[in-house]
Each structure stands twice: as structure tokens, then as C-alpha cells.
Amino acid sequence: MKKIILCCMAGMSTSMLVAKMQRAANEANIECEIYAVAADQLKSNLDGANAVLLGPQISYKLPEIKQLCNKVNVPCDVINMLDYGSMNGARVLNFAMKMFLEPAD
Structure with a gap:
């Protein structure tokens, strides 16, 4: 199961x-755990x-945050502003999956 963390200032807007x-x-039958945390709580939630x-x-x-990660x-990475503003969950999920499925440059 994949674990995806969304991070904002207070963990509320996400x-x-x-x-x-x-x-x-x-x-899409994708097993994952997705949740939001405040930026100042990210370090304690990074495990896994x-x-x-x-x-x-x-x-x-x-x-x-990149240094911590x-x-x-x-x-x-940062969520695309248009996808965030339109709350396009499918596109943001796809973006997250590409991050951990494709090798880093």
C-alpha cells in the first residue's frame, strides 16, 4: 500500500x-493511504x-521540505495550482504515483 502525504500550512485546506x-x-482499485498534515508536523509523519x-x-x-524528504x-513536489484549485483528485493522484513509480532524474 502506498502512502501519500499532502502538506499545507495547517493541514486543513488539503x-x-x-x-x-x-x-x-x-x-481505479489503487491501494493507498492519503492524508493531509500541517507543514510543521511533516517530519513526524514521514515514516513509510x-x-x-x-x-x-x-x-x-x-x-x-525537499531537504527533509x-x-x-x-x-x-508542489501540486499544480490548477489541479489544486479545481480539486482534481484524479490528476493529483496520477502526479503522486508518477513521483514514486518513475526513477528520479
């Missing part, structure tokens, strides 16, 4: 997107994670 991603995963996605509103934290070999 909760709707988490639900839409989980629905898309269920419809396969991907970390940042809400566009905290994209400025990418270097800091690199220490435990977890890919990290």
Missing part, C-alpha cells in the same frame, strides 16, 4: 483534495511515506 484523491484511487505533495500556497517551503528518500 482535506477536500485528499477525499477526492482517495475516491479516485478507490475507483512514498510521496509528499505540497499545496501551492506553501510552494516557498519546497527547498526546506531527501534524507529518507521520499520524493516531494
Whole structure:
């Protein structure tokens, strides 16, 4: 089972997107655990994670969070603003899956 973490400032704004991603995963028969955490709680939630996605509103934290994720070999990136704004759970799920299924450059 894959573990995908969505990270925003308080862990609240991503909760709707988490639900839409989980629905898309269920419809595609993809076993994964998706949840949101606040940026300051990410470190304690990284164990077993396969991907970390940042809400566009905290994209400025990418270097800091990427450094944290690199220490435990977890890919990290920012969610596309249009996909985030439209709450396109299927596209964000697909983005996360590409992060951990394709080798890093």
C-alpha cells in the first residue's frame, strides 16, 4: 500500500483534495493511504511515506521540505495550482504515483 502525504500550512485546506484523491484511487482499485498534515508536523509523519505533495500556497517551503524528504528518500513536489484549485483528485493522484513509480532524474 502506498502512502501519500499532502502538506499545507495547517493541514486543513488539503482535506477536500485528499477525499477526492482517495475516491479516485478507490475507483481505479489503487491501494493507498492519503492524508493531509500541517507543514510543521511533516517530519513526524514521514515514516513509510512514498510521496509528499505540497499545496501551492506553501510552494516557498519546497527547498526546506525537499531537504527533509531527501534524507529518507521520499520524493516531494508542489501540486499544480490548477489541479489544486479545481480539486482534481484524479490528476493529483496520477502526479503522486508518477513521483514514486518513475526513477528520479
